[in-house]
Amino acid sequence: MAELTLEDIQANLLRGHKLKHVLHLFGEVRAEDAAGVEDWRAFLGRLGSRITRASAWQQGASVTINVGLSFAAVSALRPTLARELEASFDAFREGMPRRAELLGDSDFKREVWERRNVWVSISAQTEADLNRARDEVEALAENGALLTDYLEGEAIEKDGHWHEHFGFRDDISFPAFEGIPGLTPAEIKGRGKLQNGSWTALAAGEFVLGEPNESGENALEGLTEDAQVLLRNGSFAVFRHLQQHVEAFHEYAQRMRGAEDADFVAERMMGRTKQGDPLVPTDEPPGSPDQSNFNYESDPKGAQCPMGSHVRRMNPRDGDGRHRLIRRSVPFGKPALAGQPAAGPVGLLFVAFNADIKDQFEHVQRDWCNATLSNAVPNARDPIGSAMQLRSMVVEGSPARGRRAQLLLKIPQFVTCLGGQYYLYPGLAGLELLAAGPARNASQRVLAAVG
Ligand code: HEM
Numbered sequence: 407m408a409e410l411t412l413e414d415i416q417a418n419l420l421r422g423h424k425l426k427h428v429l430h431l432f433g434e435v436r437a438e439d440a441a442g443v444e445d446w447r448a449f450l451g452r453l454g455s456r457i458t459r460a461s462a463w464q465q466g467a468s469v470t471i472n473v474g475l476s477f478a479a480v481s482a483l484r485p486t487l488a489r490e491l492e493a494s495f496d497a498f499r500e501g502m503p504r505r506a507e508l509l510g511d512s513d514f515k516r517e518v519w520e521r522r523n524v525w526v527s528i529s530a531q532t533e534a535d536l537n538r539a540r541d542e543v544e545a546l547a548e549n550g551a552l553l554t555d556y557l558e559g560e561a562i563e564k565d566g567h568w569h570e571h572f573g574f575r576d577d578i579s580f581p582a583f584e585g586i587p588g589l590t591p592a593e594i595k596g597r598g599k600l601q602n603g604s605w606t607a608l609a610a611g612e613f614v615l616g617e618p619n620e621s622g623e624n625a626l627e628g629l630t631e632d633a634q635v636l637l638r639n640g641s642f643a644v645f646r647h648l649q650q651h652v653e654a655f656h657e658y659a660q661r662m663r664g665a666e667d668a669d670f671v672a673e674r675m676m677g678r679t680k681q682g683d684p685l686v687p688t689d690e691p692p693g694s695p696d697q698s699n700f701n702y703e704s705d706p707k708g709a710q711c712p713m714g715s716h717v718r719r720m721n722p723r724d725g726d727g728r729h730r731l732i733r734r735s736v737p738f739g740k741p742a743l744a745g746q747p748a749a750g751p752v753g754l755l756f757v758a759f760n761a762d763i764k765d766q767f768e769h770v771q772r773d774w775c776n777a778t779l780s781n782a783v784p785n786a787r788d789p790i791g792s793a794m795q796l797r798s799m800v801v802e803g804s805p806a807r808g809r810r811a812q813l814l815l816k817i818p819q820f821v822t823c824l825g826g827q828y829y830l831y832p833g834l835a836g837l838e839l840l841a842a843g844p845a846r847n848a849s850q851r852v853l854a855a856v857g
Contacts, residue, residue, distance in 0.1 A: 408584040408585040408609075408610040408614075408617050408618075409585065410460070410585035410610060410614060410617070410639070411639060411833075412459060412460040412461035412587060413459050413460075413461055413834070414459070414638075414639040414833040414834045414835055415459060415460040415614065415639045415640075415833055415834075416457060416458070416459065416460065416472045416473070416640075416831055416832075416833070416834070417457075417458035417459055417460055417462050417463065417467065417470045417472060418458075418470060418472060418527075418529070418734050419460060419613065419614070419641050419732070419759055419831060420460045420463065420585065420586045420587060420614075421460070421463040421586060421587060421588075422577070422580070422734050423462075423463065423467060423470050423529060424561075424568070424577070425468065425469070425470060425529035425530050425531050426530075426531055426532075426560060426561045426563070427529065427530050427531070427532065427533055427535075427536040427558075427559075427560055427561075428527065428528070428529045428536075428558065428559040428560070428561075428736045428755065429527075429528045429529075429536055429540055429556060429557075429558055429559075430525060430526075430527050430528075430556060430557045430558075430559070430645075430755060431525070431526040431527075431528070431540070431543065431544075431547075431553040431555070431556045432521075432522035432523075432524065432525055432526075432553065432554070432555040432556065432557075433446075433522075433523075433524045433526075433547070433552045433553045433554055433555070434521045434522070434523050434524070434554070435478075435479045435482045435483065435523060435524055436482060437478075437481060437482035437485070443482050443483065444843075445548055445551075445552060446479075446482070446483065446524070446552060447483060447840070447841050447842070447843050448841075449546055449547050449548065449552055450473070450483075450837060450840055450841035451838075451841035451842070452546045453471075453473060453526070453543070453546055453547075453837075454834065454837055454838055454841060456471050456542065456543070456546070457471055457472060457473060457834060457837065458470040458471050458472060459834065460587065461587075463587055463588075464587055464588065468530065468531045468532075468535060469528070469529070469530040469531070469535050469536070469538075469539045470527075470528070470529045470530075471526065471527075471528050471539055471543060472526070472527045472528075472831070473524070473525065473526050473527070473831075473832075473837065474524075474525040474527070474643045474645075474829025474830060474831045474832075475523065475524055475525070475829055475830050475832070475840065476501055476522075476523040476524075476525075476827050476828060476829055476830075477491070477495075477498050477499045477500075477501055477828070477830075478501065478520070478523045479523040479524050480636075480830060480840065482523075483840045483841075483843065484632075484636070484839070484840055484843070484844055485844065486844060487632055487633055487636055487839075490629065490630060490633045491629075491633060491636075491637075494625070494629070495642075495763075496764070497763040497764045497768060497828065498642055498763055498828050498830065501519075501520070501827060501828055502519065502644070502645075502646075502825075502826045502827045502828050503516040503517075503519045503520050503825070503827070504516075505768070506823075508768075508772065509768065509771050509772065509776075509793075509823075510771070510772070510776045510791070510792070510793030510794065510795060511792060511793070511794070511823040512794040513794070513822050513823065513824060514823060514824070514825050514826075515824055515825040516825070518555075518825055519825040519826060519827050521555075522555060522827055523827070524552075524553075525643075525645065525827070525829050526543055526547075526553060527757075528540060528543065529736075557647065557738065557755055558738060559736035559737060559738045559755040560736065560737065560738070561736055561737065562737050562741050565681075567682070569737075570650070570735075570737055570754060571650045571652050571737055571739070571741060571742075571748070571752045571753065571754070572650065572652060572655050572656075572672065572676070572790075572820075573672075573680050574676050574678060574680050574682070575678070575680065575681055575682030575697075576682075576735070577733070577735075578678075578682050578697050578698055579596075579597065579697075579698045579717075579721065580597060580698075580732060580733070581597055581598070581608055581612070581613070581730040581731070581732060582594045582597035582598040582607050582608065583598070583607050583608040583609065583610050583612060583613060584607045584608070584609060584610045584617075585610045585614065585617070586607075589607065592696065592699075594606065594607050595696070595698075595699040596696075596698040596699035596700050596701065596723070597698050598727070599620075599725075599726065599727030600701065608620065608727045608730065609622075609727070611623070611624060611625070611761060612727070612728070612730060612760070612761055612762075612766070613641055613732055613759055613760060613761055614639060614640075614641060614761065615637040615638060615639065615640045615641060615761055615833075616634065616637065616638035616639060616640075619761060619762070620726060620727045620728050621728075625637070625761060625762065626638060631847075632839065632847050635835050635836060635839050636830075636832065636836045636839050636840070637830070637832070637833075637836060638833055638835065638836065639832075639833030639834075639835070639836070640830055640831055640832040640833045640836050641759045641760065641761060641831045642759070642760055642761065642762075642763050642828055642829070642830060642831065643757055643758070643759055643828070643829040643830075643831045644731075644756070644757070644758045644759075644760065644763065644767045644826065644828060645755075645756070645757055645826045645827050645828075645829060646754075646756040646757075646792075646823055646825075646826035647753070647755065647756075647823065647824040647825050647826055648753045648754045648755075648756050648792060648821050648822070648823055648824070649751050649752070649753040649821065649822045649823075649824055650752055650753040650754065650820065650821055651818070651819065651820050651821070651822070652742055652747075652748055652752060653742075653747055653748075654818045654819070654820055655672070655820045656668065656672070658671075658817065658818055658820075659671040659672040659675070662812070662814055664812065671801075671814070673685065674712050674715060674801045675712075675715060675716065675789040675790065675799065675814070675817075676715060676716050676717060676790065677711050677712065677715030677716050677717030677718045677719075678697075678717050682697045683697055684697060684700045684711065685705075685710050685711035685715075686700055686702055686704055686705045686710045686711050687700075687704060687710075688700040700723070701723040701724065702718065702722065702723055702724065703724075707802055708800075708802035709802050709803065709804040709805075709806070710804065712799065712800065712801050712802055713779060713800070713802065714779060714786050714787075714788070714789070714799040714800060715789075715799075716788050716789065716790040716791075719774045719775060719779075719788050720770060720774060720775070720788075722774075728765065728766075729765065729766055729769045729770055729774070730760075730766065731758040731759070731760055731766055731767060731770060732758060732759040732760070733756070733757070733758050734757045734758070734759070735754050735755060735756040735757055735758075736754075736755050736757075737752065737753065737754055737755070738751075738752065738753055738754070738755050739751055739752030739753060740752070753821070753824075756826075759831065763828055774788070775787070775788040775791040775793070776788070776791055776793040776795065783798050783799075783800055783813060783815075784796075784798065785797060785798045786798050786799055786800065787799075789814065789817050789820065790820060790821055791821065792819075792821040792822055792823040794819065796816070797816075797817035797818075797819075798813065798814060798815045798816070798817060799813075799814040799817060800812075800813060800814075801813075801814060
């Protein structure tokens, strides 16, 4: 079992804190502005002691403050180190704006997201706590002059659980991997990988840099000591600003309902019931707190949970434990009241962590979400996907239940990606190295700490 250094890992990576109010602050560090770069270094140095660490989960933190930096920001702060990372981490180097087309996004606000190269994320249980933490961070950031832009989110709580704007329970499934504090054998069931009939935890290196991954590889091997310190105990965060078209979703489900009700269609597109229960039978009773303990072995042809539904595409639960994502998303915008349209734009501030952007997030987005499944109807894509492409889906029939297959054609776009970025979510020692600037290297840092 991997022993992780919780004091060096940022909070929310190993365990989500489930804090209701979220504020994502953004700023731009520009390499050509030498004085500005120094201001950013000083800010990150001051911020270091305020960053919430993974150990805070056990203490039950009611506020978390965390930071991520895009490749452009890392390059401005440590140009030589950034050059070293270029070859091994090319998706991170390019950044999401330059890979938007490859991800199928066409409404992507590229310039906005190229500027958002530093991301400070604050989560809090109450608005008052959030505002206090925001004031504190802004005071450290040259009185707010560095963090010029923000996005706000708030969890939608229903029946004691978090939901998203289409009305589904969210935040159920997470990958169980070695080193998560307090991970129980029960949590590994359905969340780890199935080996010889029993569930085991995934390798920590799928999410935490510097640990071996499922192939036994360590992504930091061969890098210089400084580059290793920069990345060790960090992860890559994928941020996506996803707008949801809630009326279009409900209207389509209503139009396609046939002999069933609209919820039946909506739940087949999502791949879970609105309450979060899997569509395949499990050993757990409906509504059980453990709605992740299942796989699709008993439903190989999708008679119960369509092969093309969002949840089944995003995690087919049949593999080798790869291509998994830790999701820490929170909705934005006020939810629509029953029978009325939402007052303004709504959606999801999608955040996912992974150690290998190409093999994890981009694989899921391109090969599972946007790509047509073999032997399916033309344009069969994830109905919840954001790609600007034609979308259709098969709801496989269930002869045992006398239900015939249904084709969902011309599925409108329910989700639009407005933009996003890839950020390094560094360990605390990595953050310290970035703040210290190129004059100091990792061994000096260690010596300074000992001295
Ligand atoms: C607005 C857009 C989205 C909505 C409304 C949405 C909604 C949901 C819901 C309701 C669930 C089931 C709850 C759970 O298993 O925790 C889920 C699961 C999941 N979603 Fe999404 N999602 C969205 C975008 C995405 C994107 C962009 C990705 C990745 C590219 C993604 C990946 C996943 C994964 C990996 C799971 C867990 C599947 C499992 O382990 O069974 N989702 N999503």
